Amino acid sequence: MTVELAGLTLPSPVLVASGCGGTGRELAAYAPLADLGGFVTRSLTLNARLGGPQPRIVETPSGLVHAVGLPNPGLEPFLATELPWLVQHGARVVVSIAGSSLGEYAELARRLGSAPGVSAIEVNLSSPDASAAGVFDVREPFHAASVVSAVQRDLPRGVPVLAKLRSDPVRVVESARTVLEAGAAAVVVGNALPAAMPDGRAAGLSGPAIRPLALRCVADVCAALPGAQVVGVGGILGVDDARSFLAAGATAVQVGTALLHDPTAAARLAAALHHDSEETAS
């Protein structure tokens, strides 16, 4: 079941969501990455980040609250070690980026754009960890558009930009329209919701708890912007969840929290949706 997303031909509509696939190696122990639509890396910053203090993740009914703090090795070590490994193993690599300024986003785009094996860039515009992490604060749709423009300008043609938006039911359509006008090839709806750890630290809420809200946001964007390509994400656990997002108009889906519960989840969903498409075709 191939899908066309942002000018790319993907073997499956199921992608690994940012921050939920480790470096890729850990996930590959359970299923080949090449069978998935794409592997979105954890958000990369120019320089290495150790991440936030413990506890970083706590369980909540039907979800996880996380303040991980964007730990990553920084751009250069990623390009030297993780990216070649992912490419070698047949992953379609979507690199998620987070910057503290427009200049940093542009620099990340410039250097990633010339790296072989990068299929697309996902701009993290809605990290709920952002307040703690010093990431450029995207409060208004025009902020998001500025980031997308800065990234787009420094990328070669053929490397599309996916803009990852928050599931804000009030402004998600406006945000989607703005980033698409700024040059994003597709929007990813929706990121973890703003939440707080029990000790009050800024955090994100992910998992099935946010699924109905994410689905509403996806449906609204698809209805309001019929030509837009939307990737649905938020609490997708089973194949029925994935089908709901696709039925609402999403071109593809990302699986995140489900992988933390079952590392085979993305592969299982990809196989089930492939089976769906074969049945439809026959």
Place this chain on the structure above:
Amino acid sequence: MSPGPGPGADPAVQHAGPVHVTAELLATKRIGAHHHLTLVAPGVPERFRPGTFIAVSVGESHLARRALWIHRVRPVGGYGAAVEVVVEPRGVGGSWLTRLAPGARLEVTGPLGRPFALPKEPVSCLLVGEGYAAAPLFPLAERLRERDCPVTLLLAAEDEAHLLSALEARRSARAVTVVTGDGSVGRRGSVPAVIDDVLAQAGADVVYAAGPLPTLHAVAAAAEAHGAWSQTALEVPLTCATGLCHGCAVPVVGETGVARTARVCHEGPVLRGDRVRWAELLAGPATAPATGPVVTP
């Protein structure tokens, strides 16, 4: 890149990838304060190395996995081999697991993590375990004995009910010291109080430890003071247990001396004691409870 195995890491101890399977609970038996669960989890027993663990799912509604030490692998008639894990009925996960009846099915991933590194030479080893966390030390003692390493065991718990397999310990070690917080068995005391004496007496070259973080810290410090290598099996709450979420990172010193973090579930759970930045780790609220399974409350 990780605080690697200690001296003479065994090249034969390689990661054979973990498996994700539906396991069947074959038996559940209460022994003291612990429940010993025997699980038929195809693919796990043959990949097991002492120090590795399994992650189990607590039903559908709890997203975080629960990590359990593998206590032993044993042949079971008609099933090949089964793994035995030790669980304390605490927290949501521990309570759920200990209420399961034989025949129950549960999602299991494993074996996960880096095992204890085994010395190439027959050196003297001290194994220190506290409470249910001593579980992985018993299969380790067997492996060490196979390599002609003299094994001394220090077992600790708050009381007799929480002491793991003290009788069995006498079969697997040359000398066994038991300490309990209430003095109900062995000497009254704690690991930090006796570790120096036991270490000096054992003359150990390598110390392996499993237990709460303060105990591991005390063991690592004593080992360093005595010029011994230490390998500590860390226990912190894990979310995915498979290396995907970066939620369990602990502060360590890398090979180059640079401060960094290591994922307990992936680069650990066994880390060299001299590589963990204990003060920083213990200052955070992530300290595992002194007893009780690693569960997210």
